[in-house]
Amino acid sequence: MPHVQETARRTALPARLSNPVVRGIAADPSVCRVGEDYYLATSTMDFWPGIPIRHSRDLVHWRVIGYAVTRPAQYRRDGRPGPLNLYAPTLRHDGKRFHLACTNVADEQGNFVVGAEDPAGEWSDAAWVDREGFDPSLTFADGTCYYTRRTLDPLPDGRLGPVVQSEIDPATGVMSGPLRELTTDWSGFCSNDIEGPHLYKIDDWYYLFSAEGGTGRGHMQTCARSRSPWGPFTPAPHNPVLTHRHRVGHPVQSTGHAELVDAPDGSWWALFLGTRHDGFAAHHQLGRETFLAPVEWTDDGWPVIGRDGTVELDMELPRPLPGGGRAARAPRSFRETVWTAGWATVAGPPPQGLVAVLGDQDRAPGLLDRLTLPALAPGEGEWPAAALLWRQQEFADAFGATLPEGASAGVAVYADAAHHYRLAVGVRAGRREAVLHRVVDDLATTEVFALPDEGPVRLDIEADGTHYRFRATVGGVGFPVGQGLARLLAAEVTQGFTGARFAVFASGTGAGEAVLERVGRVVPGKG
Numbered sequence: 001m002p003h004v005q006e007t008a009r010r011t012a013l014p015a016r017l018s019n020p021v022v023r024g025i026a027a028d029p030s031v032c033r034v035g036e037d038y039y040l041a042t043s044t045m046d047f048w049p050g051i052p053i054r055h056s057r058d059l060v061h062w063r064v065i066g067y068a069v070t071r072p073a074q075y076r077r078d079g080r081p082g083p084l085n086l087y088a089p090t091l092r093h094d095g096k097r098f099h100l101a102c103t104n105v106a107d108e109q110g111n112f113v114v115g116a117e118d119p120a121g122e123w124s125d126a127a128w129v130d131r132e133g134f135d136p137s138l139t140f141a142d143g144t145c146y147y148t149r150r151t152l153d154p155l156p157d158g159r160l161g162p163v164v165q166s167e168i169d170p171a172t173g174v175m176s177g178p179l180r181e182l183t184t185d186w187s188g189f190c191s192n193d194i195e196g197p198h199l200y201k202i203d204d205w206y207y208l209f210s211a212e213g214g215t216g217r218g219h220m221q222t223c224a225r226s227r228s229p230w231g232p233f234t235p236a237p238h239n240p241v242l243t244h245r246h247r248v249g250h251p252v253q254s255t256g257h258a259e260l261v262d263a264p265d266g267s268w269w270a271l272f273l274g275t276r277h278d279g280f281a282a283h284h285q286l287g288r289e290t291f292l293a294p295v296e297w298t299d300d301g302w303p304v305i306g307r308d309g310t311v312e313l314d315m316e317l318p319r320p321l322p323g324g325g326r327a328a329r330a331p332r333s334f335r336e337t338v339w340t341a342g343w344a345t346v347a348g349p350p351p352q353g354l355v356a357v358l359g360d361q362d363r364a365p366g367l368l369d370r371l372t373l374p375a376l377a378p379g380e381g382e383w384p385a386a387a388l389l390w391r392q393q394e395f396a397d398a399f400g401a402t403l404p405e406g407a408s409a410g411v412a413v414y415a416d417a418a419h420h421y422r423l424a425v426g427v428r429a430g431r432r433e434a435v436l437h438r439v440v441d442d443l444a445t446t447e448v449f450a451l452p453d454e455g456p457v458r459l460d461i462e463a464d465g466t467h468y469r470f471r472a473t474v475g476g477v478g479f480p481v482g483q484g485l486a487r488l489l490a491a492e493v494t495q496g497f498t499g500a501r502f503a504v505f506a507s508g509t510g511a512g513e514a515v516l517e518r519v520g521r522v523v524p525g526k527g
Helices: none
Strands: 015-018 030-034 037-041 050-056 063-069 086-093 098-104 110-116 127-130 134-141 144-150 163-169 194-202 205-212 220-226 252-262 268-276 289-297 303-305 314-317 355-358 368-374 386-389 397-402 407-416 419-428 431-440 443-450 457-463 467-474 477-485 501-508 513-521
Touching: 030 252, 037 086, 050 086, 050 098, 063 098, 063 110, 086 194, 098 134, 110 134, 134 194, 144 194, 163 194, 194 252, 205 252, 220 252, 252 289, 268 303, 386 407, 407 457, 419 457, 419 467, 419 477, 419 501, 431 457, 431 477, 443 477
Parallel strands: 030 086, 086 134
Antiparallel strands: 015 314, 030 037, 037 050, 050 063, 086 098, 098 110, 110 127, 134 144, 144 163, 194 205, 205 220, 252 268, 268 289, 289 303, 355 368, 368 513, 386 501, 397 457, 397 513, 407 419, 407 501, 419 431, 431 443, 457 467, 467 477
């Protein structure tokens, strides 16, 4: 990578930053600023609710204040319940109203836009744009709204298609003209694959900021600019402007899919995704997370992210954080729910009859104290139909269960329906037992442990970076009930875009409800 820091404007280093700023599954960050407030949207894939909206005053401390996608009319063209898989949102504010563009790739539903005056409130039904491609972006400039996205039109030689753009009415999703190509040769500036495009107007330049090289270890961010929003675009001389593809063994990998944002003090910053690894480990469990780095500008107007396009878990900053590095207070109207606390369900809204109660939010924000779930038949892939999953894998609660005959409930580590470990407690033929299921692709194992019929049951998971270890405690006496390799739930194994999550669940055919109550904490681990 060309050395550009001599031409960038540098100052003293009075502040430090710990990355990532949003931990756990928080990919494809999109950020906009309104006054001194920052708002962030990230991908949720097949988890519900869809697209969390986070608020911050300093770009470091983020709080979920709501979700942009919470009902079928926002992610299904027919407005009826159905599959969702939400990719790469873009969040923008036009001076009066928030707009969010996104793609539901499930069933080829396509690209849509939703809007809201209050990002913590209800968002509109979807205005559908088109079905092709994904990673849609919006830019408000020149009194116009530009709609920019990637294509996916592979050529025999491996080039995957250009970035395209049109003008759009974000309220209706209607484009005012045909989509025009912004990039040439059916490829990117540094690779055959260009995605996640964002267009910015900064001074008299239009900057095209894009991800390239796939979302794995070859991931990178490139930049190009033009005097016109339609190009032609000249690539930055130091492209890629962000990447760790050359930093073998570094704990941060796969950096890219970045967004630029300016602060009221005139400073610039970049938010982007990355993955954390243990040394040379090829796998990761925590998913793609959101990282932050300062942005300097060269004398001839090109952005320099972090240290010549690199980032650290702990890094010095050329200036203090905006807002003094202090967390913002929640709005007076804000009320914590299980969803804003970071819990989610799989593949759609929760079933009727699910009741979740949070604990003392002043003492322990986000902790789930009690969960009542209807007894339902197992879902596709033998994953229980009723479940709540914690937003990230670094900590979770231990639960005790009260169950009717024929039902089971427990705790799990969940990557997807075909990759998970779960420990269930059930009552069968009047006897209580614990069952450990391990599911990895088409390989499945089951171990059954008899439990005393009297006394509360506590279930724990310990994560140490290499294994997930399960433990049951009855009447104060605990014993191990098996373990599973962490790497078998890694994104590199599942070939998915999320990491593993801790979960609580219930399933079965018994009459009555399963009740889970928090009785302790899972031992924190590296994940």
